[in-house]
Amino acid sequence: MHIVVCIKQVPDSAQIRVHPVTNTIMRQGVPAIVNPYDLFSLEEALRLKDEYGARVTVLCMGPPQAEAALRKAISFGADDAILVTDRAFAGSDTLATSFALASAIKKIQEDMPVDIVFAGKQTIDGDTAQVGPGIAKRMDLQLLTYVSKIVELDLDKREITLHRRAEGGVQVLKTQLPCLITMLEGTNEMRFATMSNMFRAARYPLKQWDKDAAGIEDVTKIGLKGSPTIVSKVFAPQPKLVRAEIIDCESREPKDLAVTLLAKMFTKHPNLAEEIGKASA
Amino acid sequence: MSETTEQKKPAGRRKFELDPRLESYKGVWVFVEHERGAVHPVSWELMGEGRKLADKLGVPLAGVVMGAPGIQTRRFCQEAFHYGADLCYLMEDPLLSDYRNQPFTKGLTDLVNAYEPEILLLGATTLGRDLAGSVATTLQTGLTADCTELNIDMENRSLAATRPTFGGSLLCTIVTLNYRPQMATVRPRVMSMPKKDDTRTGTITEHPLGMIETDIVTKVLEYIPDNLAGKPQLPFADIIVSGGRGMKRPENFQLIWDLAKVLGAEVGATRPVVQAGWVDLERQVGQSGKTVRPKLYIAAGISGAIQHRVGMEGSDVIIAINSDPNAPIFDFATYGIVGNAMQILPALTEAFRQQLATAKVAV
Numbered sequence: 001m002h003i004v005v006c007i008k009q010v011p012d013s014a015q016i017r018v019h020p021v022t023n024t025i026m027r028q029g030v031p032a033i034v035n036p037y038d039l040f041s042l043e044e045a046l047r048l049k050d051e052y053g054a055r056v057t058v059l060c061m062g063p064p065q066a067e068a069a070l071r072k073a074i075s076f077g078a079d080d081a082i083l084v085t086d087r088a089f090a091g092s093d094t095l096a097t098s099f100a101l102a103s104a105i106k107k108i109q110e111d112m113p114v115d116i117v118f119a120g121k122q123t124i125d126g127d128t129a130q131v132g133p134g135i136a137k138r139m140d141l142q143l144l145t146y147v148s149k150i151v152e153l154d155l156d157k158r159e160i161t162l163h164r165r166a167e168g169g170v171q172v173l174k175t176q177l178p179c180l181i182t183m184l185e186g187t188n189e190m191r192f193a194t195m196s197n198m199f200r201a202a203r204y205p206l207k208q209w210d211k212d213a214a215g216i217e218d219v220t221k222i223g224l225k226g227s228p229t230i231v232s233k234v235f236a237p238q239p240k241l242v243r244a245e246i247i248d249c250e251s252r253e254p255k256d257l258a259v260t261l262l263a264k265m266f267t268k269h270p271n272l273a274e275e276i277g278k279a280s281a
Numbered sequence: 282m283s284e285t286t287e288q289k290k291p292a293g294r295r296k297f298e299l300d301p302r303l304e305s306y307k308g309v310w311v312f313v314e315h316e317r318g319a320v321h322p323v324s325w326e327l328m329g330e331g332r333k334l335a336d337k338l339g340v341p342l343a344g345v346v347m348g349a350p351g352i353q354t355r356r357f358c359q360e361a362f363h364y365g366a367d368l369c370y371l372m373e374d375p376l377l378s379d380y381r382n383q384p385f386t387k388g389l390t391d392l393v394n395a396y397e398p399e400i401l402l403l404g405a406t407t408l409g410r411d412l413a414g415s416v417a418t419t420l421q422t423g424l425t426a427d428c429t430e431l432n433i434d435m436e437n438r439s440l441a442a443t444r445p446t447f448g449g450s451l452l453c454t455i456v457t458l459n460y461r462p463q464m465a466t467v468r469p470r471v472m473s474m475p476k477k478d479d480t481r482t483g484t485i486t487e488h489p490l491g492m493i494e495t496d497i498v499t500k501v502l503e504y505i506p507d508n509l510a511g512k513p514q515l516p517f518a519d520i521i522v523s524g525g526r527g528m529k530r531p532e533n534f535q536l537i538w539d540l541a542k543v544l545g546a547e548v549g550a551t552r553p554v555v556q557a558g559w560v561d562l563e564r565q566v567g568q569s570g571k572t573v574r575p576k577l578y579i580a581a582g583i584s585g586a587i588q589h590r591v592g593m594e595g596s597d598v599i600i601a602i603n604s605d606p607n608a609p610i611f612d613f614a615t616y617g618i619v620g621n622a623m624q625i626l627p628a629l630t631e632a633f634r635q636q637l638a639t640a641k642v643a644v
């Protein structure tokens with residue numbers, strides 16, 4: 001079995017800067033990590049490898065420094081890692097990103113057919129949850145998002161049974177390989193890297209693919225050109241024009257404060273008294 | 282962002298002209314999501330928002346209802362009219378009785394290709410995100426996820442979709458210019474629920490799915506409904522009492538529960554409190570938790586970080602208790618008390634208790 005896990009390198013903190021002209025994000029100087037949601041998918045892939053035997057290839061599209069994310073994945077037990085990196089990808093939105101990743105996976109298939117693709121539920125920077133479905137549609141894979149549990153995998157029949165989170169419950173689904181799965185957070189816990197895998201990760205000859213190596217011929221499908229969505233404005237949230245009415249606290253007892261607050265509030269918002277009466281009844 | 286670049290930019294921008302092939306795309310659509318016999322409230326919240334967009338553009342507003350044949354789907358269409366739709370596209374087929382990506386993607390994609398809406402809105406639920414991402418890729422159009430504000434850029438009649446970016450520290454407005462439809466998802470409770478008008482009616486256009494079961498690879502073996510008993514329902518609570526790291530110790534959180542009990546309120550919390558294990562994940566309010574819109578939100582020991590704020594600023598009245606007079610929460614709360622939450626909370630609980638007792642006597 002061959003499993004591909006898509007992982008993204010993301011900035012670790014809420015520290016961000018935005019390019020003043022292009023309105024794109026400047027990543028320099030911000031510490032980078034593997035997108036936390038992707039680790040649940042990677043761990044699930046490694047579990048399948050433990051149970052059924054598999055080759056696990058991790059795939060990341062990003063700048064050259066994103067190789068650190070891939071080495072991390074190798075240290076957890078992934079077998080192969082491919083970094084798709086090219087200036088031509090700059091400014092890609094989710095449609096363009098899923099195109100590039102799908103092309104790369106098709107290239108990976110030439111070496112060994114892929115049975116399952118894993119993606120994270122969403123990223124913490126893009127935060128769209130769109131790239132996984134996008135890859136599935138472009139590759140015509142069965143799409144299974146928000147999976148909470150893989151119940152059974154039958155490699156002879158090429159069938160997989162799993163639990164998928166719906167709004168008001170859990171769907172138990174059976175489908176055919178090849179498929180694309182995004183795991184729900186908290187469904188497993190990432191293993192520790194073993195010493196030998198850490199050594200392997202440090203020495204692993206990472207593959208770097210540019211757009212040609214990733215099988216991308218049509219450059220109008222990637223980068224800014226291939227992205228229907230355009231960021232027209234980036235701005236800081238506006239403070240509300242009116243600040244809170246501060247109940248004067250100088251030298252007053254908590255009891256007094258509370259009573260004053262309630263009196264003020266119920267005068268200005270008479271409906272609240274009724275609401276509270278209803279709720280507490 | 283420097284001022285000079287801000288000023289220069291619009292002037293340098295060429296006037297936008299829509300590809301003539303896309304001019305036939307007209308109207309605003311809202312996907313009406315339902316599960317187990319009930320429409321998800323986010324669909325009606327979107328219907329309210331869709332109404333405003335349609336009115337600005339001077340185009341009709343449509344609901345899209347997909348499901349198994351029966352009286353239920355018809356009822357959902359009627360409800361869509363009550364919440365503001367002018368018409369409904371109805372796709373009925375037994376294959377649509379449970380949500381599955383393949384038939385729903387085909388169905389919605391076919392509807393878009395047949396009737397050409399310029400804007401398509403879906404709820405950012407597990408179903409909505411799964412479907413929106415698939416439909417947008419199939420149609421090769423732009424999709425903006427988790428919007429907090431939708432507007433029309435009148436200059437080029439395009440959808441201006443605003444969403445938090447990079448952990449919510451910034452907002453960005455995204456447009457999809459030369460692609461149709463312009464798609465967006467919005468999380469539940471971000472938009473307010475519109476008023477229902479039972480006298481409104483509309484027309485229903487039916488369209489077939491055109492698939493048979495053997496076309497569909499994924500089978501639903503079972504559906505296990507959540508056991509909701511005892512589960513907090515924060516998004517729809519009318520009153521919420523929330524605590525943050527300023528509560529200092531897990532034991533002190535009892536003060537939050539005490540006040541909530543008197544008010545008949547739900548208990549909420551900030552992320553650090555949830556991560557410390559003081560309360561369940563279900564109670565986290567904010568960008569990576571629940572979005573809430575209660576009539577009253579009481580925040581004790583909460584600084585008011587943007588990631589928390591985006592989840593609760595839709596509350597009608599916000600009371601903030603914080604020992605730091607410069608805490609950001611006072612920038613957007615309705616009432617503020619600067620003080621020690623450990624002393625203020627019990628006093629507030631007592632004051633509410635008395636208020637409620639007098640109110641009962643008065644009745």
Ligand SMILES: Cc1cc2nc3c(=O)[nH]c(=O)nc-3n(C[C@H](O)[C@H](O)[C@H](O)COP(=O)(O)OP(=O)(O)OC[C@H]3O[C@@H](n4cnc5c(N)ncnc54)[C@H](O)[C@@H]3O)c2cc1C
Nearest residue numbers: 448525526527551552567568569570582583584604605622
């Ligand atoms: C990607 C991302 C997603 C996030 N998602 C969320 C989210 O969904 N929800 C969320 O809440 N956070 C979220 N956060 C975290 C967020 O940035 C803040 O760190 C968090 O909201 C702060 O929680 P807090 O207000 O409890 O703690 P703090 O910021 O530490 O504030 C504690 C406050 O208590 C006050 N205080 C101290 N002692 C007392 C006292 N005795 N009485 C009264 N007040 C006192 C202090 O003055 C201070 O203002 C997210 C962060 C990131 C990066």
Ligand SMILES: Nc1ncnc2c1ncn2[C@@H]1O[C@H](COP(=O)(O)O)[C@@H](O)[C@H]1O
Nearest residue numbers: 006061119120122123126128129130131
């Ligand atoms: N640049 C990328 N490289 C590899 N995988 C990615 C990339 N961008 C997104 N993904 C995958 O798609 C998932 C969803 O991303 P998003 O749509 O940005 O929320 C992520 O969790 C990753 O698994």
